[in-house]
Amino acid sequence: MEARAHTGVIERARAAGPGTLLFAAALLVSAGALIHWLSALTFWRDEWAFILDRRGSGLDVYLTPFVEQLLAIPLAIYKLLIAVFGIESPLPFQLAHVVVYAATMVVVFVYVRRRVGEWLALAALLPILFLGPSWDDLLFPFQISLVIALGCGVGALLALDRPSRAGDVAAAVLLTIGLFCQHVAIPFALAATIDIAFTRERFRRAWVIAIPAALWMVWYLGWGRDAQNFVSFHNFETLIGYVGDGLSSSLSTLLGLAVPRDEMSLSPLDWGRPLLLVAIAFGIWRVARAGIGAMPRRLWAVIAAQLSFWTLTGLNASFFGQATSGRYQLVGVVLWVMIGAELLRGVRVSRFAVATVVAVAALAALANFSLLRDEAHGLAGIAEQQKGGLAALELTREEVAPDYVLTEQNSGVDYLGIVDAASYFSAIDAFGSPAYTPAELLDAPEAARVSADTVFASALALQPRTVPLDTPAGACEPFDLDPGPAVAEAPPGGAVVRPARGAAATVRMRRYASASFPVNAGRVGGGDAELIEIPADQSPQPWQLQLDGRGVVEICAPAS
């Protein structure tokens, strides 16, 4: 039986046309590139909420809304991976994300290929495989929630293509999974509803929608009702513009025209709005030419999905949820592709036109790829900073306050206020640490060491104090600053910085950084000295002081 199935797969692979094989090759390239780029990253932002704030196993852990979303299944995946692999390496999470993304792309490809053939399906998918403007979906494993919901939504509509009991069951299951992954599945549930409503068996098959909807409603009434959201009358007032902009930006994203260039700023709307007019004109022309009755019923279903997706997003819009936000474009782009496939279903397209479309798609993919690559490099820099900052946090474990929270100001990275010392230590005790080890930190990139130093300073609460010049101190070493800045190792326990008469200096500190002194330790002069107390921690690395100013300034050990 297994051998027969295996043979079937091989037969199908052999039967696949060149367009399908090219898609498979592009998919492999995409997956390879994503894994390569992701391997330089670590856990980021919302992932920390899964890791730190959703410990335990009660029903509430899974069903409590994440902001306003139901993310039970992605959370279960994270918890499973954490239990099996720990959090020392994010690789298992990244691999899971890439596998899910690739599977979703396959589902979309199959959907489009059934309607317009493999070459146009290839053209449709090429820019999506490298969708740079949606880098925060592709390069952020937390978005596995959105990707699964998207894949399940498209898969459900694919399952409904063949009116059979098995297809209906598959659609119901996929919609349920999707709804328990992210709200992105709601527009697809609406599309499925419209699709079934167009059939004669609409009432007999209503359970396909009713079951997932009922389960989601149970969640909503039990847990989701009180979730935080941004729905407002203002959002309602501006909804039409938001929907138009969302449709526009996903169109320009699909065509690679939302990628900014060095010499000129570019908004996704710049090309998006004209393109939307073209798309609407083409759609009307196509429907008028073929006759409204001749269009497949699925067309109206996917149009409804697209409009409802942007409507729901618009109603919940906020500063972080604008229509041009990259993370929304993946869904918008896939739905545009599905609309296009329905519009062109059964149309004979000349070879020249197909070749032109594939060429345009390849160019769009190239543009999107370049942005994806640039963003991946940017995220890799953030990951280095995170691993440096977390290493410093671990090295100050005995001294740092449990409620100490990592912020952009004290670490260089915006953790959205999610990571606090106590939760982090508890998690790494249980699952291992993703931070640099002390030895790794020494060899880490400068940005990581700078981040570590800023975390050291804030976690140890290094607060220089102005003290009188005659404050008792131990041994002193004078530095003449007139020839240039001076650098000295800070004595154990801290230092008293004392300016001579007429001298003044700014004081900066570092510990692991080598190209700069990231910690501002104030200024001496005007008849005052400064006392910098440095608590001992687990790092053997000494602090260095930099004095920059004029005259002679002494660095003294604090009085014993």
Next chain:
Amino acid sequence: MSGAASPAAPGPARRDRGAGLRALIGDPRLPESLFGFAVVVSGALLVALNSKLTFLIDDWEVLLHRRGFSVHAFFLDHAGHPSMSLVAVYKAIQATFGMDSLTPYAIAATLAFLASVVLLFVWLRRRVGDWLALAATLPVLFMGTAYEDLLSPFQLGYFAPMACGIGALLALERGDRRGDIACCGLLVFALTFQTLGLIFVAAALVTIGFDRELRSRAWIGAIPAVLYALWYLGWGSSDANQLSFDNVATSPGFIVDGYASSLSSLLGFAPGSGDEVAGSLDWGRPLLALLVVAASVQLATSRRVSKWLLAALTAGVAWWFLTAINASFFRAAISPRYQYVGAVLLLMAAAEVWRGRRASPVVIAIALVASLAATASNLATMRDRLHPLEASTALVRGDLAGLEIARDRVDPGLVLTPHNSGFNYFTLVDAGSYLSAADAFGSPAYSLAELATAPESARVAADKVLGAAYELALRPLPAVSGCQPPPGGAGVIELAPGETILRAPGPGTADLRLRRYAGESFPVALGRLAAGEAAALSLPADDSSEPWELEATGGPVDLCTAAHSPRR
């Protein structure tokens, strides 16, 4: 007494008038004559406008640094491009007419420009008829949105290859041996002006490939391509380009922006330069989208994609692609200097899409009205953009006048920079090369008499250059004697050539500045003298009788008679 004609029945006179009008419209000589008239007006206007200007940037590279007749002088790249024929034209004019006026160069460039538009007219009329060809070419003839081309003779480097390129495609259209040879020759000639010629090589090869005659006729494109490759291997330089992966990857966006920008420029929507030009895309993008929709409908209806459409599209895409991969802050798709080429190639493709389709009189009338509106808008832009070029011209002529006044003392290695001259020559103008060329070919600078009455900016520029050329600075002195307040009291002090000894008696620190030709400011900063400090200032004598004037602010200065060495 004849009775009035019945209103219901048109009389013979009205019928004749209507027939006459139709005959006039149908007569191909009318649009031809109108086009010819427009060409003459455009040529006269462009030469007249250019004659108000002078050499600004790129011209200097050819005028100053390609002296002699060595192979190197002709074949060396200009910003990465071949420019043998451009250099030859410049050299011929420089040898014949000198370089004291821009006008002969402007005439040469304008003739090449007009030739390119005439050939464009020929291309268009064969496809969409005389009237639409006239409507399409009118805005090009007065394309103020492309002022960086039309108001710079150096853009002969664009005009000539465009004329050659369009001519090459027209020759290829003949479909005979003689046409093929002419095409090949014109492509080679185009490439001796600029890399731009390559886009027509690509277009020709696409046309030949479409006919499946690559094996027998590929030589038409191969010969120019090989010659270009040989030039590149010998003299080409990759230093000047900005090629990068990001530029290649984002080229599709650049290409469509380029087309959009050209379309709006052609229609007069692009205001000119700077930030405003970015606004041209606000119109250009929707207009291009509309054009693409209309063209798609036309192509879908006619079910015909001709080789000439592919050729024009190839040339257009190749043009914007080559520009895209070399893009930088100064080379954006909206740059005015790219719009002429973009607009011509866009018109060539559009004409091919609607080839053979009979335009009704109403369509022709609408096209002509739109064309006149676009032409008017472009003329207004041309007028607006002329002013800054005139201001730059005054600056340059003032700078050069300053150099010439200081010719006996200036360091030949002095390079004019924005700091010492107020204008960015991109290091192309140095004193030695300029003065040598001015001696041999005449000077475009203001004469001494002209400089005295030139705009203030030019006089400021001349003073700045004089300050740099004479290296004017205060030389500190330890002790001075015989110090007296200047004769006229505090204020502006006139200084004679030779050494002047200055001392700041206090109170306050004296900030010292000089001028010679400037009337409203003192452009040459000398430095400060604190109370009790003294310094010497040397002002060389030269051909100019204009005196230097010193201004002291912040504190007074005295004029002294002697300087003393410090006591041992």
